[in-house]
Amino acid sequence: MTPSFGAIVKYIPAKEEFLTAYTPYQAEMSQGVLQSIFEYQTEICELTGMDVSNASVYDGATAAAEACAMARDRKRRVTLISGAAHPDVINTVRTYCYGTNDEVKVIPVKDGKTDMEALKAMLTAEVSAVYVQQPNFYGLFEDAEAMAAPVHEAGALYILGVNPIALGIMKTPRDMGADIAVGEGQPLGLPLGYGGPYLGFMATTTKHMRKLPGRIVGETTDDKGNRAYVLSLQAREQHIRREKAGSNICSNEALCALTAGVYLAAMGPEGLKEVAEGTMAKAHYLCRELLQLPGVKLRYEGPFFHEFLLDMPKADEILAALDEKNILGGLPYEGGVLWCATEKVSKATLDEVVAIVKGVLA
Amino acid sequence: MKLIFEKSVPGRRCAILPACDVPKAELPAELKREVAPLLPEMSEVDVSRHYTELNQHVHGVNCGFYPLGSCTMKYNPRVDEEMASLPGFTSVHPLAPKTAVAGCEEVIETARKYLCEITGMADMTFQPAAGAHGEFTGVLLIKQYHDSRNDKNRTKIIVPDSAHGTNPATAAMCGYQVVNIPSAPDGCVDLEALKSVLGPDTAGLMLTNPNTVGIFDENILEITRLVHEAGGLCYYDGANLNAVMGVVRPGDMGFDCVHLNLHKTFATPHGGGGPGAGAVGCKAFLAPFLPHSALMEEPGHIQVRGFRGNFLVVVRALAYLLTLGREGVPEAAKNAVLNANYLMQRIKGTFTPAFDRICMHEFVLDLSEFKKATGVSALDVAKSLIDYGMHPPTMYFPLIVHEALMLEPTETESKETLDWAAEVFRALYELGYKDPAFMHAAPHNAQIGRPDEVKAARNPIVRYTKA
Numbered sequence: 001m002t003p004s005f006g007a008i009v010k011y012i013p014a015k016e017e018f019l020t021a022y023t024p025y026q027a028e029m030s031q032g033v034l035q036s037i038f039e040y041q042t043e044i045c046e047l048t049g050m051d052v053s054n055a056s057v058y059d060g061a062t063a064a065a066e067a068c069a070m071a072r073d074r075k076r077r078v079t080l081i082s083g084a085a086h087p088d089v090i091n092t093v094r095t096y097c098y099g100t101n102d103e104v105k106v107i108p109v110k111d112g113k114t115d116m117e118a119l120k121a122m123l124t125a126e127v128s129a130v131y132v133q134q135p136n137f138y139g140l141f142e143d144a145e146a147m148a149a150p151v152h153e154a155g156a157l158y159i160l161g162v163n164p165i166a167l168g169i170m171k172t173p174r175d176m177g178a179d180i181a182v183g184e185g186q187p188l189g190l191p192l193g194y195g196g197p198y199l200g201f202m203a204t205t206t207k208h209m210r211k212l213p214g215r216i217v218g219e220t221t222d223d224k225g226n227r228a229y230v231l232s233l234q235a236r237e238q239h240i241r242r243e244k245a246g247s248n249i250c251s252n253e254a255l256c257a258l259t260a261g262v263y264l265a266a267m268g269p270e271g272l273k274e275v276a277e278g279t280m281a282k283a284h285y286l287c288r289e290l291l292q293l294p295g296v297k298l299r300y301e302g303p304f305f306h307e308f309l310l311d312m313p314k315a316d317e318i319l320a321a322l323d324e325k326n327i328l329g330g331l332p333y334e335g336g337v338l339w340c341a342t343e344k345v346s347k348a349t350l351d352e353v354v355a356i357v358k359g360v361l362a
Numbered sequence: 363m364k365l366i367f368e369k370s371v372p373g374r375r376c377a378i379l380p381a382c383d384v385p386k387a388e389l390p391a392e393l394k395r396e397v398a399p400l401l402p403e404m405s406e407v408d409v410s411r412h413y414t415e416l417n418q419h420v421h422g423v424n425c426g427f428y429p430l431g432s433c434t435m436k437y438n439p440r441v442d443e444e445m446a447s448l449p450g451f452t453s454v455h456p457l458a459p460k461t462a463v464a465g466c467e468e469v470i471e472t473a474r475k476y477l478c479e480i481t482g483m484a485d486m487t488f489q490p491a492a493g494a495h496g497e498f499t500g501v502l503l504i505k506q507y508h509d510s511r512n513d514k515n516r517t518k519i520i521v522p523d524s525a526h527g528t529n530p531a532t533a534a535m536c537g538y539q540v541v542n543i544p545s546a547p548d549g550c551v552d553l554e555a556l557k558s559v560l561g562p563d564t565a566g567l568m569l570t571n572p573n574t575v576g577i578f579d580e581n582i583l584e585i586t587r588l589v590h591e592a593g594g595l596c597y598y599d600g601a602n603l604n605a606v607m608g609v610v611r612p613g614d615m616g617f618d619c620v621h622l623n624l625h626k627t628f629a630t631p632h633g634g635g636g637p638g639a640g641a642v643g644c645k646a647f648l649a650p651f652l653p654h655s656a657l658m659e660e661p662g663h664i665q666v667r668g669f670r671g672n673f674l675v676v677v678r679a680l681a682y683l684l685t686l687g688r689e690g691v692p693e694a695a696k697n698a699v700l701n702a703n704y705l706m707q708r709i710k711g712t713f714t715p716a717f718d719r720i721c722m723h724e725f726v727l728d729l730s731e732f733k734k735a736t737g738v739s740a741l742d743v744a745k746s747l748i749d750y751g752m753h754p755p756t757m758y759f760p761l762i763v764h765e766a767l768m769l770e771p772t773e774t775e776s777k778e779t780l781d782w783a784a785e786v787f788r789a790l791y792e793l794g795y796k797d798p799a800f801m802h803a804a805p806h807n808a809q810i811g812r813p814d815e816v817k818a819a820r821n822p823i824v825r826y827t828k829a
Contacts (some may be wrong), residue, residue: 195669
């Protein structure tokens, strides 16, 4: 097992005060929690290029659904979502729209990416938001920046779902023209935990700040003029607005946001860049090596980050052979296998994977 | 306290990443980030000390009494944390093959079985990540049920005016019109008010029992019967289940679906705001409408979050249930009720309970007379408690009580703590008559004085910017 050099990311959030405190409504005895959230908000803004972040929502899928809800108004009741987005995200957005009686249309996929021409044809005056995932579920980088102009021309908001590790090297959602940036924060130091707790991050521009759901910490001063932090802009929230609130969210993923904050502090800008580069390098190495094997083909060409879809013979046998060696192989998906590698896996392990696959295919 | 960014030193870093041992892959130029993110640059000891300083400015249940009404801030045994941190749970990928996740699935199945028994429900999902998320899921069950019967005219959800804000907000997120009904003078559902709004447009009723003033609604069977008679369904908000778990079941009260705040009632600490888990249970006829994961199960179902939900919270809940067992679960509920009644009786005679009768796990003080006499508000009393190292009770909730302070001591507090708390309340009651100005300015010995919230809202500073 790889030594856990990042142990600090595990130990700090386990401190009992962080662990057992309530939501920091009583600012006078919660400055530590409030400041940690303020710092987390700043880090998410820095990663995404946005002006304001909330204190977290449940996970990446709910962050996407909440972002789509932010964009909706009385006249615009259609949400467009890329068919190359994560299936859980598509299904969750559908469910939230079922709740509010709004329509969801899935943008077709062409060669593993969002079909730009189809998108343009779907951009009617009823469209409130367009959601695109970057990199997408097949691992490919979308032409995300090019989609911003047509979306905005149609009067809709542009939502990008992004991988936070990729943001160590990838252009920010803001620079790609997004109005709202969301994503799954699990890669920021959270355990896999069979699905959760995870962390949904959400950030937007100042223009849409008062529509952002969830808690937001703001800076102010106390009665002696000292710097202080409070839960702010609460007039947006359910405990004040009740049925007129934009979202019902109350509990969030505060301790996971704290963990992400510690992770980002431990990494720093250089460390995060190295993690992103390492992740991309490992995935590309694995892809190259697997493509040397007989009958293995890449389903979709194009630049990718850390995931790729391969068509390969004997996929079931391959995954079973890997499982025997305690290696979780790729995900069987749409008749192929969706592979992933991150900075955490060594070259030796990747070589072992390739040798096992080669053995099955021989 | 300095912000982490103010402690950052350019070029400093933690040495925790091994060198990359494969050739680098290049990102296409048009996809490259232009400016590096402004993240802290610190050594590991800097990071440790920064967060330790923050942690010293946090008040947790481990620091002292936390009688925060409607939030169930009990002490959670650390053994439950330990179970949830076992690598066999923390390291499992949600999409690993079925053979690799059998243990996790068994945790879910076992927790489902016990929690269905406790709630009187037939099935349960753990996908919702929090209480409000559970409400959303539960009301979507109601919506799907009516839709499946092509009963399209049911457009209204009834919510008492004493409800948590999440209830009406949830109903709105599910596309329903919210009908607020006034509470009876005893804080319970006003049956006549309920009858007057029930009709063919009723989709359902959302209710907490015991309610938000800590009273068990004795008309509950009549309430759920009336709603069913009108063709609506009954949703149980499990926020107050700690008072009745193992004693009485929402299913037997006539509710069709229920959410549980696993984090409040079943041993996950609140973590400064989350994570929680909002397990949703339902009667058999609603089970076909429960959410699934698009990647793990068959399509065609609603889905409220990725995968199985906050699984590690479910592990804690199961560990808690197994350690308390069949006798321990109702005993915890009964002690929660006993502690609340004891504290209410000890405080009575100074501050006035809003409802002078046996309460469940929490009670509400009405400080309007005290304020009239002294000028000291519920807010002033709450802030004064901070100087004693006590977390204030919930303030100004429920909305039906003026100058409300809502106390929920929970079952994990000792008689000594409750006696001490009662003495603190007595002291503040007397101080209100002697030195109201001192209380208007409280707290005096806290991390900060009262913050200017108006300034924070008018001129929002929501992130650090380098000078």
